[in-house]
Amino acid sequence: MGGGHIYRIIEKERLSDEIVKIEVEAPLVASKAVSGQFVMIRLREGGERIPLTISGCDPERGTITIIFQEVGKTTLDLGRLKPGDSILNLAGPLGRPPELKRFGTVVCVGGGVGIAPVLFRARVLKELGNRIISIIGARSRDMLILKEEMEEVSDRLYVTTDDGSLGQKGFVTDPLRDVLSDEQVDLVVAIGPIGMMKAVSGVAAEFGVKTAVSLNPIMLDGTGMCGSCRVIVGGEVRFACVDGPEFDGGLVDFDALLLRNRRYLEEEEISLKRARGCESHEKAGSSKAYQELR
Amino acid sequence: MRKQDPARRIRNFDEVALGFDEDEAVSEAERCLQCPRPWCVRGCPVGVDIPGFIRAIRERRFEDGIRIIWEKNALPAVCGRVCPHEAQCEGLCALSRGCSRYLTEEGKARIDRFLSRSNLIHRRRRPVSIGALERFLADYAAANGIRPLRGESKKEGRVALVGSGPASLAAAGELSRMGYSVTVFEALHAPGGVLRYGIPGFRLPKEVVDREIKQLEEMGVCFRCDVVIGRTLTVEELLEDFDAVFIGSGAGTPGWMGIEGESLNGIYSANEFLTRVNLMEAHRFPETDTPISVGRRVATVGGGNVAMDAARTALRLGAEESIILYRRREEEMPARKEEIENAKEEGVRFELLVAPIRYIGDENGWVREVECIRMEPGEVDASGRARPVPVEGSEFRMEVDTVIVAIGQRPNPLIPMTTPGLELGRIGNIITDEDGRTSKEGVFAGGDIASGAATVILAMGAGIRAARAIGRYIEDRRKQRSDGKYVSKDTYTG
Numbered sequence: 001m002g003g004g005h006i007y008r009i010i011e012k013e014r015l016s017d018e019i020v021k022i023e024v025e026a027p028l029v030a031s032k033a034v035s036g037q038f039v040m041i042r043l044r045e046g047g048e049r050i051p052l053t054i055s056g057c058d059p060e061r062g063t064i065t066i067i068f069q070e071v072g073k074t075t076l077d078l079g080r081l082k083p084g085d086s087i088l089n090l091a092g093p094l095g096r097p098p099e100l101k102r103f104g105t106v107v108c109v110g111g112g113v114g115i116a117p118v119l120f121r122a123r124v125l126k127e128l129g130n131r132i133i134s135i136i137g138a139r140s141r142d143m144l145i146l147k148e149e150m151e152e153v154s155d156r157l158y159v160t161t162d163d164g165s166l167g168q169k170g171f172v173t174d175p176l177r178d179v180l181s182d183e184q185v186d187l188v189v190a191i192g193p194i195g196m197m198k199a200v201s202g203v204a205a206e207f208g209v210k211t212a213v214s215l216n217p218i219m220l221d222g223t224g225m226c227g228s229c230r231v232i233v234g235g236e237v238r239f240a241c242v243d244g245p246e247f248d249g250g251l252v253d254f255d256a257l258l259l260r261n262r263r264y265l266e267e268e269e270i271s272l273k274r275a276r277g278c279e280s281h282e283k284a285g286s287s288k289a290y291q292e293l294r
Numbered sequence: 295m296r297k298q299d300p301a302r303r304i305r306n307f308d309e310v311a312l313g314f315d316e317d318e319a320v321s322e323a324e325r326c327l328q329c330p331r332p333w334c335v336r337g338c339p340v341g342v343d344i345p346g347f348i349r350a351i352r353e354r355r356f357e358d359g360i361r362i363i364w365e366k367n368a369l370p371a372v373c374g375r376v377c378p379h380e381a382q383c384e385g386l387c388a389l390s391r392g393c394s395r396y397l398t399e400e401g402k403a404r405i406d407r408f409l410s411r412s413n414l415i416h417r418r419r420r421p422v423s424i425g426a427l428e429r430f431l432a433d434y435a436a437a438n439g440i441r442p443l444r445g446e447s448k449k450e451g452r453v454a455l456v457g458s459g460p461a462s463l464a465a466a467g468e469l470s471r472m473g474y475s476v477t478v479f480e481a482l483h484a485p486g487g488v489l490r491y492g493i494p495g496f497r498l499p500k501e502v503v504d505r506e507i508k509q510l511e512e513m514g515v516c517f518r519c520d521v522v523i524g525r526t527l528t529v530e531e532l533l534e535d536f537d538a539v540f541i542g543s544g545a546g547t548p549g550w551m552g553i554e555g556e557s558l559n560g561i562y563s564a565n566e567f568l569t570r571v572n573l574m575e576a577h578r579f580p581e582t583d584t585p586i587s588v589g590r591r592v593a594t595v596g597g598g599n600v601a602m603d604a605a606r607t608a609l610r611l612g613a614e615e616s617i618i619l620y621r622r623r624e625e626e627m628p629a630r631k632e633e634i635e636n637a638k639e640e641g642v643r644f645e646l647l648v649a650p651i652r653y654i655g656d657e658n659g660w661v662r663e664v665e666c667i668r669m670e671p672g673e674v675d676a677s678g679r680a681r682p683v684p685v686e687g688s689e690f691r692m693e694v695d696t697v698i699v700a701i702g703q704r705p706n707p708l709i710p711m712t713t714p715g716l717e718l719g720r721i722g723n724i725i726t727d728e729d730g731r732t733s734k735e736g737v738f739a740g741g742d743i744a745s746g747a748a749t750v751i752l753a754m755g756a757g758i759r760a761a762r763a764i765g766r767y768i769e770d771r772r773k774q775r776s777d778g779k780y781v782s783k784d785t786y787t788g
């Protein structure tokens with residue numbers, strides 16, 4: 001029922017152990033999407049609706065790019081689809097389009113799978129005449145994605161890993177502090193784990209610079225109807241799917257978001273076991289990422 | 295009407311009310327007085343010929359009966375189940391004289407005169423169960439493959455409907471009967487609006503909704519799900535491809551009280567709670583992927599249909615206690631009377647004249663207690679009900695592990711936000727005239743997006759009126775065009 005469009009996967013590439021890039025046919029979405037917006041997808045009957053950021057789009061080909069990390073049932077199932085397979089439902093582009101203009105110098109900070117949307121943003125901002133300084137980080141060398149692409153679009157690129165296996169050992173805030181001390185920066189964009197976005201917003205605020213962060217609360221409809229995605233920004237309740245997902249990081253209550261994202265830990269564990277059950281011999285990519293989420 | 299036994303039904307999501315069989319329907323129909331100037335019809339927002347279809351039931355002409363209803367109401371299987379009958383058709387039925395709150399003094403006097411003339415004054419106790427009879431005919435039609443007749447000849451003209459709730463469904467039926475080609479755009483992955491994601495299956499089985507939508511598809515209506523108007527396509531873009539646009543996007547944005555702790559884990563809006571179950575089938579987790587968490591003690595805040603649905607759903611998901619917190623008295627609850635009774639039978643506890651003022655959580659951010667204050671009825675307010683006034687010093691706390699907030703919904707802002715030229719009202723509703731015309735040429739609206747949260751049948755009534763106005767609008771424009779007075783559609787919208 002509902003005369004569904006076919007959202008076919010036309011290309012797929014594994015960027016790391018746990019991170020997958022797919023290109024999906026969705027012409028209407030591709031013709032409209034801008035950096036910062038997302039789609040809600042549902043893989044099959046009985047499947048969950050999950051939000052994923054649009055990490056690129058090609059209006060001519062009628063496709064969008066999605067880069068996701070396998071952390072639980074739905075993302076693992078999505079990671080198993082092959083070119084030619086299709087996704088049952090896909091709606092978008094959702095979310096308020098962010099301000100995209102010439103700011104001057106923009107520092108783009110990406111952590112983990114967050115590097116994917118940051119690359120899209122850096123490309124757009126570069127084209128609009130901004131100077132781009134980028135900082136990307138991951139736990140270790142083989143978790144770091146899209147380094148070459150980031151290099152290409154950035155006037156300067158810093159790389160950090162938690163274990164020092166690539167670039168600087170440490171956290172993205174270390175080079176950020178240096179950049180902010182040395183340079184006149186007009187905007188920071190930070191997309192990645194909640195803890196990272198919180199830390200980056202804190203450091204930028206010390207230097208009086210605003211940070212745009214992209215929040216990832218648990219969503220259900222993505223159309224402003226349920227309030228599952230409510231976050232506290234500047235002391236007020238906002239719905240990330242329609243008022244965001246981008247907000248001024250200086251105003252976001254990140255701790256509340258962390259607690260709210262742990263609402264379904266038990267259920268997620270059950271689902272994950274079921275997802276793993278079907279692939280007992282395969283390596284279930286996500287163990288580390290998943291443990292870290294706990 | 296027969297019902298599922300309360301002890302059993304709180305373990306399943308099957309329909310509670312079981313409906314009439316043929317003999318029961320005929321004998322209920324025989325109670326109708328066939329009033330010469332039927333009061334009941336005045337209570338029906340779409341003016342169904344009630345004595346007409348009841349007469350058909352009496353005479354066992356069931357197919358005629360359903361066709362009489364279809365003339366005015368495209369979704370009788372839905373309305374028969376969820377219309378607030380006691381405030382509409384049944385509330386004005388002559389036989390409800392002894393129990394209705396909705397008859398005026400003058401109406402009562404006229405009914406008394408009529409009943410005593412016919413020596414029937416002793417019968418004035420219980421209205422004819424009009425809704426149940428309507429449902430009977432709709433289910434009879436479905437079981438016997440009786441279909442609405444197809445539209446007349448095809449007309450030139452394309453209409454886009456935004457949202458697939460009762461307002462759009464009714465408009466779709468009417469427009470396609472008139473011969474226009476109709477496309478319905480729905481943001482979610484399944485059509486039906488509140489009928490799909492809000493009203494639970496134990497009141498309105500999802501198969502009934504599927505059936506009504508399939509019937510529209512058979513009439514040629516095209517449903518496009520996953521299209522969020524304002525984002526995927528804008529209203530302005532629709533106007534480039536369609537001759538007119540109807541907005542039926544509903545009142546889907548949940549209201550909050552703005553009190554301390556409302557974002558704690560375990561606190562749901564009723565929309566989220568009901569959507570997880572009705573649309574996403576979270577009650578079948580982990581067979582399905584969407585989770586829901588329901589604790590032992592569940593408090594639902596509110597007194598409308600939405601609150602009853604949430605409190606009763608919580609029981610079915612395994613809550614040991616389900617408590618309604620409502621700030622007024624029972625007689626002031628806006629919920630359908632039948633559903634308040636059903637909730638009580640199932641063991642929902644009512645805490646009346648009580649309002650939450652704060653939620654208290656544990657160190658992991660989960661709600662553990664709700665602090666409430668007792669209320670007393672004060673002066674009568676604009677809604678004709680006593681305004682509740684907090685009683686100072688009456689605060690008390692109650693242990694809870696799940697809270698469902700069901701204090702009302704506001705119109706969804708997405709379309710108003712993305713459509714220049716739409717005049718809006720105080721609560722962000724779209725302003726229309728009687729026929730659903732908005733301030734923007736070619737754009738019509740109706741249902742909850744225009745009226746604020748109301749009822750299924752009012753939304754349908756608005757959809758039908760707008761459909762007729764759309765028909766006139768398209769024909770007028772065509773005439774103007776052929777008279778040469780009007781520029782063609784392309785240059786107009788361009």
Ligand SMILES: Cc1cc2nc3c(=O)[nH]c(=O)nc-3n(C[C@H](O)[C@H](O)[C@H](O)COP(=O)(O)OP(=O)(O)OC[C@H]3O[C@@H](n4cnc5c(N)ncnc54)[C@H](O)[C@@H]3O)c2cc1C
Pocket residue numbers: 038048049050051052053054067068069070071072073074075076113215216217218219220245261262268269271272293
């Ligand atoms: C606006 C937005 C954009 C996002 N973009 C991306 C992206 O581009 N790439 C990417 O890898 N991830 C993205 N995410 C996160 C992604 O939605 C979750 O990883 C995904 O929902 C996990 O589902 P699962 O069933 O695989 O895992 P689960 O085991 O269900 O959950 C793992 C974790 O993901 C989060 N999560 C679970 N369900 C949801 C849900 N329905 N909505 C949101 N978060 C949920 C929870 O914090 C949970 O702890 C985005 C989230 C948001 C809100």
Ligand SMILES: Cc1cc2nc3c(=O)[nH]c(=O)nc-3n(C[C@H](O)[C@H](O)[C@H](O)COP(=O)(O)OP(=O)(O)OC[C@H]3O[C@@H](n4cnc5c(N)ncnc54)[C@H](O)[C@@H]3O)c2cc1C
Pocket residue numbers: 223376377378456457458459460461462479480481482486487488489492493494521522523524542543544545546568599600603630706708709740741742743747748749750751753
């Ligand atoms: C839990 C609950 C119980 C109820 N019980 C009763 C009852 O017993 N009796 C009764 O008469 N009434 C009841 N009501 C009220 C009744 O359901 C509504 O008044 C009625 O559904 C309004 O119809 P509508 O067509 O205006 O909008 P809705 O039914 O709200 O449908 C609107 C649709 O539009 C879609 N939409 C929104 N924005 C967009 C967009 N931008 N693009 C595309 N699609 C969009 C939504 O997803 C939704 O599907 C209840 C309501 C609820 C929530």
Ligand code: SF4
Pocket residue numbers: 337338339340341342344367373374377379382383384424425428751
């Ligand atoms: S549509 Fe509703 S109000 Fe009208 S007759 Fe049917 S049940 Fe009564």
Ligand code: SF4
Pocket residue numbers: 325326327328329332333334335344345386387388389422424
């Ligand atoms: S008012 Fe009641 S008794 Fe009279 S025609 Fe209507 S249903 Fe029958």
Ligand code: FES
Pocket residue numbers: 218219220221222223224225226227228229230239240241242
């Ligand atoms: S996801 Fe439901 S309101 Fe945002």
